[in-house]
Amino acid sequence: MIKDLYPFIQAYALIIGLAIGSFLNVIIYRLPHNKSIVRPRSKCTGCGTQIAWYDNIPVLSYILILGKCRNCKAAISIRYPLIELICGLMTIMLLSIYGLSLEFIVILLLCYMLIAITFIDVDHFIIPNEFIIFGLAISIIAHAFKLLPISILEGVYGILAFGGILFIMGALGTWAFRKEALGFGDIKLGLVLGSFLGPELSLLALFLSFIFAAFMSIILLLAKEVGEDHMIPFGPSIATGTLLTILTKTVGGGNHIINWYFTNMWTGEYFF
Numbered sequence: 284m285i286k287d288l289y290p291f292i293q294a295y296a297l298i299i300g301l302a303i304g305s306f307l308n309v310i311i312y313r314l315p316h317n318k319s320i321v322r323p324r325s326k327c328t329g330c331g332t333q334i335a336w337y338d339n340i341p342v343l344s345y346i347l348i349l350g351k352c353r354n355c356k357a358a359i360s361i362r363y364p365l366i367e368l369i370c371g372l373m374t375i376m377l378l379s380i381y382g383l384s385l386e387f388i389v390i391l392l393l394c395y396m397l398i399a400i401t402f403i404d405v406d407h408f409i410i411p412n413e414f415i416i417f418g419l420a421i422s423i424i425a426h427a428f429k430l431l432p433i434s435i436l437e438g439v440y441g442i443l444a445f446g447g448i449l450f451i452m453g454a455l456g457t458w459a460f461r462k463e464a465l466g467f468g469d470i471k472l473g474l475v476l477g478s479f480l481g482p483e484l485s486l487l488a489l490f491l492s493f494i495f496a497a498f499m500s501i502i503l504l505l506a507k508e509v510g511e512d513h514m515i516p517f518g519p520s521i522a523t524g525t526l527l528t529i530l531t532k533t534v535g536g537g538n539h540i541i542n543w544y545f546t547n548m549w550t551g552e553y554f555f
């Protein structure tokens with residue numbers, strides 16, 4: 284019975300994800316400026332015209348108005364529909380991993396938060412404390428009602444692993460380069476994420492974060508997109524590493540990357 288309903292549940296998840304992506308666009312744009320995220324309604328950044336509801340439908344409106352403001356023809360950033368699409372697809376993927384469960388809701392909220400953090404950190408080099416408090420509140424609720432597959436103790440080990448390693452790396456970097464190498468916001472984010480992931484997945488997420496950061500640094504240096512101070516925000520890498528860790532969780536538990544590592548690398552049977 285529930286199996287027959289699954290395509291409808293998936294379609295519903297996609298629509299919810301797209302709509303939340305649209306809301307995240309508002310948060311990403313307004314939160315760093317301390318503007319209200321509920322009022323007023325969205326306006327064109329070019330001419331200030333209020334955007335009609337039919338021009339504010341996730342992804343679809345962008346295609347219909349060909350990425351231009353209906354009034355002044357100013358180009359609308361491709362980032363808006365992209366964030367909506369990422370949120371929509373991510374919602375379906377997480378649903379297929381976790382099924383309709385409270386754990387699904389918890390992880391979903393965490394992942395939406397990581398998307399918002401990524402783009403705010405890219406734009407402003409900050410991770411607003413609102414997100415740290417939001418993540419902490421969800422973590423406490425999730426642990427209090429045992430909605431996560433890890434114990435509170437494992438959560439504490441995760442905090443120590445994720446936040447602790449970032450803190451040590453930041454301290455070493457600051458000492459080596461004689462300037463702040465890692466923002467305190469990154470470390471606070473690491474503490475929060477560790478409480479959700481536990482020690483094992485925290486280490487995987489950190490490992491993937493560093494690979495992604497190295498990869499992005501090379502691309503940005505080659506594209507000469509790095510400023511005079513050579514600052515590259517680390518928040519997007521932490522978010523990407525964590526999202527990859529969460530999205531590679533197997534349906535039955537465990538993690539594809541860790542399983543692959545232990546079955547193929549560890550036993551010497553590399554690819555065959």
Ligand SMILES: [Zn+2]
Binds near residue numbers: 329354355357
């Ligand atoms: Zn306009």
